[in-house]
Amino acid sequence: MTTTPEHDRKIAEMTFASVYPHYVTKVERKGRTVEELHEVIEWLTGFSKSDLDALMEEKVNFETFFQRATLHPNAHLIKGVICGYRIENIETPLTQQVRYLDKLVDELAKGRKMEKILRI
Structure with a gap:
């Protein structure tokens, strides 16, 4: 799936610090912990x-x-739809990686078992 260059640039320029509090709120609201x-x-x-x-x-x-991360070798197993995009079909590596993270946070918030989230 092709994303637009504008979409990819917007994601690349977004700071992790600006998104992290939203991740925390999302998981805590659903009864999960910051440690998870x-x-x-x-x-x-x-x-x-x-x-x-x-x-x-x-x-x-x-x-x-x-760029600084060491992506888990099983990250490619993260599949599904997030924000209207099928993750495994996203062509821009950075956008795909950000969507991997979004998908994992969603799975955590939805109460999925940790073994399933971590693809164990």
């Missing part, structure tokens, strides 16, 4: 809680965030 959120983020990116704190303090955008 961090577990999901660490699984996908390799970033620990202290890494995330440093990245947020630095106000890195998603482009830098994913």
Whole structure:
């Protein structure tokens, strides 16, 4: 699936720190914990809680965030639709990676078991 260059640029320039509070609100509102959120983020990116704190303090955008990340080898198993896009068909790598993260947060908020979220 092709996204527009404007869409991809907007995602690349968005800071992780601006989106993170929305992730926290979403999962807590559905009865999940911040610790579970961090577990999901660490699984996908390799970033620990202290890494995330440093990245947020630095106000890195998603482009830098994913350049520094070590994507989990099973990330390609994340499939489905998020924000109207089928993840596995997104052609722009960065946009796909951001949507991976969005999908994992959605699965966590929907009460999916951690083993399923982490593709174990």
